[in-house]
Amino acid sequence: xxxxxxxEGIVLRTIKLGEADRIxxxxxxxxxxxxxxxxxxxxxxxxxxARLEPTSRVALQCYRGRELDVxxxxxxxxxxxxxxxxxxxxxxxxxxxxxxxxVAQEREPNPSAYRxxxxxxxTLAERRNPMVTPAFFWKLLSLEGFHPMLDGCARCATxxxxxxxxxxDLQEGGTLCRACARGGGRPLSPDAxxxxxxxxxxxxxxxxxxxxxPAAHDVEQLGFRALEHHVERKxxxxxxx
Numbered sequence: 001x002x003x004x005x006x007x008e009g010i011v012l013r014t015i016k017l018g019e020a021d022r023i024x025x026x027x028x029x030x031x032x033x034x035x036x037x038x039x040x041x042x043x044x045x046x047x048x049x050a051r052l053e054p055t056s057r058v059a060l061q062c063y064r065g066r067e068l069d070v071x072x073x074x075x076x077x078x079x080x081x082x083x084x085x086x087x088x089x090x091x092x093x094x095x096x097x098x099x100x101x102x103v104a105q106e107r108e109p110n111p112s113a114y115r116x117x118x119x120x121x122x123t124l125a126e127r128r129n130p131m132v133t134p135a136f137f138w139k140l141l142s143l144e145g146f147h148p149m150l151d152g153c154a155r156c157a158t159x160x161x162x163x164x165x166x167x168x169d170l171q172e173g174g175t176l177c178r179a180c181a182r183g184g185g186r187p188l189s190p191d192a193x194x195x196x197x198x199x200x201x202x203x204x205x206x207x208x209x210x211x212x213x214p215a216a217h218d219v220e221q222l223g224f225r226a227l228e229h230h231v232e233r234k235x236x237x238x239x240x241x
Contacts, residue, residue, distance in 0.1 A: 003064040007031050008077060010117055011056045012097045016042070023068065024052050026060065027100050027117065032108040036062050036069035048074050055080040055093050055121055078118075082125050089124060091240040092133040095224070096120055099140055102231040112143055129208045131216050133241070135199045137223030142200060146230055149174025150197050156180050162190050168222055170229040186222060191215035196222075 009028035017023050020042045025035050041048045051058055051074045061073035083093040100117050104110060120136040123129075141147070152159040154174030165175040167185030175193065176185045192215040198207050199219070224238055 004061065004072070005031065005064065006059070006061050008057065008059050009034070010097075010100075010114075010121070011052050011054050011058065012101045013054055014038075014052065022052070024071065025101060026058075027104055027114060028060070028109075029111060029114045030109055032110060033101070033104040033106050034062070034069055035106070036071045037065075038071045038074070051076050053084060054097055055083040057118060057121075078122070080121055080125055083121060088130075089128065091237075092130050093121060093124060094240060095133055095235065095237040096124075096136050098235050098237045099137060099227055102227075102233070102235065103140060103144060113140065116140065116143065123208070127208055130212060130220070131207055131210075134216070134220035134223040135204055135207065137227055138196065138199055138219075141223070141226055141230060144230065146173065146226065147200070148196075148226075150193065150200070153177035153180050155183075162193060165190075165193060170226055186225070188222070189215060189218060192218040192222070195219050 007028040007030045009026040012025045012027055014022045014024050017037060020040050022038050022041045023035055024038050025033065027033050038048055038052050040046050041052060056076060057078040059075045059077055060071060062069045062071050083089045096117060100113060104113065116136065116139060120132055124132040153176055154169060154172035155176055158177055160177050164177050166178050166188060167176040167181035168188045169176050169185040175188060195207065195215045196219050220241060224235065224241060228235055
């Protein structure tokens with residue numbers, strides 16, 4: 001049937017449309033980000049029910065429209081209800097959804113980012129470690145081509161000891177040495193730098209096994225600012241973290 005397609009995706013956000021419908025933004029595995037109308041979803045008799053809620057991973061059938069697609073079928077693959085029902089988890093899940101919403105392009109598949117988001121939501125639900133979110137930020141930025149320089153000064157290109165790398169500059173895309181940091185940059189402690197190196201260097205499992213720390217908070221906040229710098233706009237969910 002022309003215009004009809006099937007895919008799976010993660011619901012990023014929904015907005016009300018009319019008296020009974022919603023517009024659902026979904027990051028799909030094979031079609032990239034799509035916006036589709038779920039007709040009658042707000043009625044108590046809706047066949048979609050609570051399937052199309054943010055954080056849910058669903059199998060979809062949609063009809064391609066001129067501006068908005070139309071959801072004709074939806075089956076739950078992974079409800080992720082705990083991410084919506086526990087506020088502490090919700091405040092760390094929503095920023096990941098918004099990050100993908102800002103980075104993903106409409107109708108342009110990005111399988112790597114899709115796998116990354118699916119894995120991050122699953123890990124957050126299972127391990128309940130808030131460090132999942134900043135790790136996702138930094139890995140998404142790296143996937144997008146913004147892999148930070150962490151082993152030397154991004155401004156003067158000097159390789160130096162960790163103790164001499166004291167700041168991070170978003171414009172330069174990496175750490176700054178003590179001398180260059182006098183010209184600007186966000187302060188970065190040795191513990192935060194070590195944590196960020198481990199996150200991006202294959203040590204994430206070890207990081208997630210540790211308790212939260214001031215360094216984790218610093219890495220989280222810096223990751224958020226780096227994302228905002230990359231997408232060139234403020235992220236609404238910043239207030240949650």
